[in-house]
Amino acid sequence: MSAWTESDLTTIGDATELQATSRRKDGSLRNYVTIWGVRVGDDIFVRSAYGADNPWFRRAVTAGAGRVRAGGVERDVTFIRVGPDSSTHSDIDAAYHTKYDRYGPQIVGSVVGEHATEVTLRLDPHIS
Template sequence: MTVWTEQELNRIGNAEELQIASRRKDGTMRRYVTIWVVRAGQDIYVRSAYGKDNPWFVRALASGEGRIRAGGVERDVAFERPEEDVHAAIDAAYHAKYDRYGPAIVGSVTGPDAVGTTLRVVPRT
């Protein structure tokens, strides 16, 4: 594993959306799915707006790795469960970035129910 550069963090964090693909068991990539993305501190996070059973989330969690594209950055990544103490910062980042879309949609990726649908996106070497 490696760390994001400040430029990558800014470009991904400022991107309106992120494309995410998980790796199949045979090593090939699944099709990209477009989702929201936030930066909180020195990390990148994604959440499933449609719960833990959303197919992209289930596949990303099961494979633990994939590829992302956002803000001109394309990287192989690992998907990890985040530390428990970061969820308030992740919620705040989603509100700051996406509240203009209204409470119903932002509410689908914030609050206690969103904790279980959160993945930390970690760059791979």
């Protein structure tokens, strides 16, 4: 069950962009990067548009924890890799298409399809 509030899900899900950062080993936060994210049900997902070698993605996977902010919401999160065999990927693709198709197929194509399954992260909020 998601620990996101409905308000947070709506705000983050409706935001065109979100900013994400990972934690360093000493617990401090790295610089934020701007990325696209989508809401699917009670979850928020992000994907690396430039593959698994993208520095923010590598750092997020390695750290496992960080923070996101969008639309005035800021939350500490855990980055959870979504396996390529997850049935959720088609719903994530559909959410990206619905939200971002207006930017054109080349841009949206960087975060949808089979190649995007290996670079999908679910953002789980830390419960305070």
